[in-house]
Amino acid sequence: MQNNRLLSTALAALFLTGGLLPATGETPEKSTVQLRLAKAATYTVDPAQSTISWNAKKVTGEHNGIVKMAKGQLTLEGTKLTGGTFVADMSTLRDVDKGEANPFNERLVNHLRSDDFFAVEKYPTSTFRITSVKPIAGARTGEPNYTVSGELTMKGITKTQTFPATVNLSGDVVQATAKLSVNRIDYDIKYRAAIIGTAADKIIDDTFSLDLKLVATKTPL
Template identity: 50%
Template sequence: MKKPLLLLSAFAFSTLLSIAATAPGHTPGNSTSVAAVAATTLQVNTTQSTMKWNAKKVGGEHYGTIKLAAGSLEVKGNKLTGGTFTIDMATIVVEDITRPESNKKLTDHLKSDDFFSVDKHPSSIFKITKATPIAKAKPGEANYTITGNLTIKGITNAITFPATVAISGKEAQAEAVIEVDRTKYDIKYRSGLVGTAADKIIYDTFTINLKLVAGAEGQAVGSTK
């Protein structure tokens, strides 16, 4: 009688193993399964986001703002993976000149063919091609190196800059100071490259101080929906 009992026990044990092996979520060789983290698109809140520009020249500087027309950040879990942003060049504002006539003169000049050719190229675009986390970044310091393609006046060049990125659930914020060499976009007015007199030179690089606020697709940051 012992032999039939042993056979029955072995059969029952093998049946249990078979059921466990084919159960949903079971991965051979692992006690638990790891679900893949889905990518998420966070739409940029163009009202809360800001772009400030600064251009220096011999003996002075000009500064102001410009607005984003649209944008999005691509995230996977708590990591930034990509993004695309469109800048409305017609919204450029000069803030350092208070006299209306002088302010309009410089604003119109910046929109002219000497600079950004806004009538011909109303938008500039930046597309992230690589977002690399910075190892052991301290709180408050840049924690990503961003590389992407910046298109101005229809001309595209790759740029790289450090950024501070914070992602929490379906919200994200990013800040960066970006240096742009205007001569790479055929903006050479009063550049030293074209023989401008030393006291009239406008420096070739200008900076953009960028702050992005993004929320889940279809929602503004802070929405309770």
């Protein structure tokens, strides 16, 4: 009699808690994956608050400028960055060190947009897609806390880039900053259409730097 009461109690507990397996017959492994995915959140990049600044050096000096962000998103699981993609509008490429009113500015910008450099008419956007994110152990506040790797595509050419990044989450807003050095030779960027590596081509440095600032807000479900 006592055994029957214990069995009845156990069966009632299983019924009330949904049994040992997840509802609808899902396996524990599948339920765990779904729970993990449910924690992932997408943050939409705000182009108005995000910036891409560039610096390029040459024999006689250097130039600084900007390119505007077109769109993008970052993915976080909880507070951890896991992925993302952003797109730059190459038609917005500008030089800022000479001033907008300087006649040289327009000539320089037009040259940068030409086939000698970024061939903007043919390739109006550049993209970066994150493929790997590794937290930096012991990172202090304000210092890079991730090592990011991804595919940077310019002029239709895709190459892997790896760089440190600082990512902070505050409420529903993520801010990410990073600086990376890009080898122009990887993307067939050459001076006056010269053969890469010749004296004429060496007037400009082989690398240029990009300073990135992304501000993204959590996308409503």
